[in-house]
Amino acid sequence: MRSWRTALAAAGIAAFSFTSASAQDKEITLCWAAWDPANALVELSKDFTTETGIKMKFEFVPWTNFADRFLNELNSGGKLCDLLIGDSQWIGGGATYGHYVKLNDFFEQEGISMDDFLPATVRAYSTWPKGEPNYYALPAMGDALGWVYRKDWFENPDIQAAFKEKTGRDLAPPATWTELKEVAEFFQGREIDGKKVYGVSIFTERGSEGITMGATAALYSWGFKYENTPGKYDMDSAVNSPESVEALEFYKSLYECCVPPGYSDAYMVANLDAYKSGQVAMMMNWFAFWPGLAKDENVGGDKTGFFVNPKQNVEASTLGGQGISVVSYSEKKDLALQYIKWFAKPEVQKKWWSLGGYSCHNSVLNDPDFASTAPFAADFLKAMSGVQDFWQEPIYAELLQAMQKRVHDYVVADKGTAQEALDQLIADWTISFEDDGKL
Amino acid sequence: MTTGAIDNLADKAAKSTPFGMVRRMRGLSDRAIAWLFIAPTVFLLLAINIFPLIWTVYLSFTNFRANQPGREVRWIGTRNYERIFGSEDIWGYLQATAHFVVWTMVIQVIIGFGLALLINRNFRGASFWTTVILIPMMLSPAVVGVFWTYIYQPQTGIFSYIIDFFANTGALDMIGSVGLAPWSIIIVDTWMWTPYIMILCLAGLRSIPDYLYEAAEIDRANALQKFWYITLPRVLPFLMLAVLFRGIENFKMFDMVVELTSGGPGSTTELASINLKREAFEKWRTGFSSAFAVILFVTVFGLGNIYVKALNRVKS
Numbered sequence: 086m087r088s089w090r091t092a093l094a095a096a097g098i099a100a101f102s103f104t105s106a107s108a109q110d111k112e113i114t115l116c117w118a119a120w121d122p123a124n125a126l127v128e129l130s131k132d133f134t135t136e137t138g139i140k141m142k143f144e145f146v147p148w149t150n151f152a153d154r155f156l157n158e159l160n161s162g163g164k165l166c167d168l169l170i171g172d173s174q175w176i177g178g179g180a181t182y183g184h185y186v187k188l189n190d191f192f193e194q195e196g197i198s199m200d201d202f203l204p205a206t207v208r209a210y211s212t213w214p215k216g217e218p219n220y221y222a223l224p225a226m227g228d229a230l231g232w233v234y235r236k237d238w239f240e241n242p243d244i245q246a247a248f249k250e251k252t253g254r255d256l257a258p259p260a261t262w263t264e265l266k267e268v269a270e271f272f273q274g275r276e277i278d279g280k281k282v283y284g285v286s287i288f289t290e291r292g293s294e295g296i297t298m299g300a301t302a303a304l305y306s307w308g309f310k311y312e313n314t315p316g317k318y319d320m321d322s323a324v325n326s327p328e329s330v331e332a333l334e335f336y337k338s339l340y341e342c343c344v345p346p347g348y349s350d351a352y353m354v355a356n357l358d359a360y361k362s363g364q365v366a367m368m369m370n371w372f373a374f375w376p377g378l379a380k381d382e383n384v385g386g387d388k389t390g391f392f393v394n395p396k397q398n399v400e401a402s403t404l405g406g407q408g409i410s411v412v413s414y415s416e417k418k419d420l421a422l423q424y425i426k427w428f429a430k431p432e433v434q435k436k437w438w439s440l441g442g443y444s445c446h447n448s449v450l451n452d453p454d455f456a457s458t459a460p461f462a463a464d465f466l467k468a469m470s471g472v473q474d475f476w477q478e479p480i481y482a483e484l485l486q487a488m489q490k491r492v493h494d495y496v497v498a499d500k501g502t503a504q505e506a507l508d509q510l511i512a513d514w515t516i517s518f519e520d521d522g523k524l
Numbered sequence: 525m526t527t528g529a530i531d532n533l534a535d536k537a538a539k540s541t542p543f544g545m546v547r548r549m550r551g552l553s554d555r556a557i558a559w560l561f562i563a564p565t566v567f568l569l570l571a572i573n574i575f576p577l578i579w580t581v582y583l584s585f586t587n588f589r590a591n592q593p594g595r596e597v598r599w600i601g602t603r604n605y606e607r608i609f610g611s612e613d614i615w616g617y618l619q620a621t622a623h624f625v626v627w628t629m630v631i632q633v634i635i636g637f638g639l640a641l642l643i644n645r646n647f648r649g650a651s652f653w654t655t656v657i658l659i660p661m662m663l664s665p666a667v668v669g670v671f672w673t674y675i676y677q678p679q680t681g682i683f684s685y686i687i688d689f690f691a692n693t694g695a696l697d698m699i700g701s702v703g704l705a706p707w708s709i710i711i712v713d714t715w716m717w718t719p720y721i722m723i724l725c726l727a728g729l730r731s732i733p734d735y736l737y738e739a740a741e742i743d744r745a746n747a748l749q750k751f752w753y754i755t756l757p758r759v760l761p762f763l764m765l766a767v768l769f770r771g772i773e774n775f776k777m778f779d780m781v782v783e784l785t786s787g788g789p790g791s792t793t794e795l796a797s798i799n800l801k802r803e804a805f806e807k808w809r810t811g812f813s814s815a816f817a818v819i820l821f822v823t824v825f826g827l828g829n830i831y832v833k834a835l836n837r838v839k840s
Contacts, residue, residue: 153806160591160808182592291788347678349700349789479592483807490613490791498702498790520587520809
């Protein structure tokens, strides 16, 4: 009797172990940043589990540690992530160092065409070398830098009259950086609803990528280029052109005139906090935050309007967003590829957009009704048509840190001139490219 | 203990040693057994201290990048060192570090010693205040860095409010101002670590025998003379030891400053260790950062040695 019981218990334990082991086998981990769209992806992925039986586990890390955490994971050949929604700049390193699985054969086999996605996003999020038909990611989350403004303040007759009296023109969302500064100066220190408000919140963060993303929003609008000839790394007179110098000086003047006090190290979350708490009239941030902001109980609905990155000499926006890649160190690559196949479906992409994710699929973006689906949808399309990204070289992190230092030194710490900052940046980047064998 | 008692103890220890071990040890000299016992420690020391040190020195002469495992590692001689010594930025980080270390030490020694003298008077509630003063030291530096960003916040922070209240300065941007940011980190470090200096000084003060002061009283020494000829010389070794520990700690200060200023504004508070981390684990210039680490190591080691010699002189 006793041995019979023991045998039964052993069989039970064995069966339990088997089922939990196979359940674990049918589970993949997706790594991304911890932000609003990630929550939408969790919701969306429930359909994938229902459809395939593959469970999804998520590893989300705050933006401030995102690059550190996951680049270390990739560099150490870690198996934590089966799928990774990595930043656009990582694609060069992901491809060159073998972190990402090349997806060309898989796309061909499954009939996934990159022509079904917005070309700018395919180039930015999927290809390496840039523009070559070597795909290491599927465009997952389109994003660009955009702006929001306090629509209720802009439509207030008293404020409108005061602005007209001061500037001689109507108060409206700025179309150029010059207008943006004029509006910001107007609001700076003004009292609205019994509270002192400020002009604008811009990116000034030092540690990761903040001030570079913010300053390039101005630089691109002035016509900034990284190279004179693409792929030649000839940066002199491109990076430090008179237009670039003017743009950087302008960004510094905007920082000096119109941000709230203590704004020397602000990025996405700090900007959101400043805007949501009613401190600023305008805010620079990523489109990814607009769905959440549109629903915000303090500043959402009719209180907030949206506009694309203002032009100065050209129309251009800083690229955000990411592609989704299969990590080559994963032991569940086949399951991860199933997710990619599922995610590429037009109906999934439509749902992705409806939940708050930014689809890059043409079936979503080219839909005649797309522009009316959200108050910022039309601006998103406009922004994505003129996006520019930072270097996507394998050594991008080194290039980024150099720019963070030089720009922060000049804009926030008031060290040297814009010309010196950009000249020094070229010197830093030249050393980096020499070390990397590109020069 | 008498020789007989020792023999007795040794006999007991021998009897209680398991027979298997006795058989294995038989024939080994005392020296061999001693080596056998310390071998694991020596091995660990070699594996986790000495080997990495030697390996770092080797890497500092190469172009190695830890994130590019397939890349050919080339011997580039002293190029990394030349770049470091020729870089104005690096000198800037070292200056920022020196400024931080020197001022934190000066201020903490003065306040810490003062507090120790005060606490040593054994007034009513001295134990309670000692505990209160020690609290900051028990917190995590990263947490301290984060909450001081709120304290320093120009619009809502209490620090700005207090300064404005007394000096009418308006919103004071401690972290964002180039002139004030280096002092902002010094203030936080002082708040956190002065108790450490205080507690060591207090230990020194409590170790001074009363008869010295009684003899000084008989000799009609005044308070200043008692402090100068008895208190200070007796406490100095403790104080110097505290400065040595804190100096080394502050030379490699990282977490608190990163959370507080991220090295900014610009590079104003970018201490050597913050830059070293950026070079090693953000830019992945492993060879270059190894060279920088070696330079920092030699600097701390050299200064530490000079200081320890001075400490021994004071002791003797």
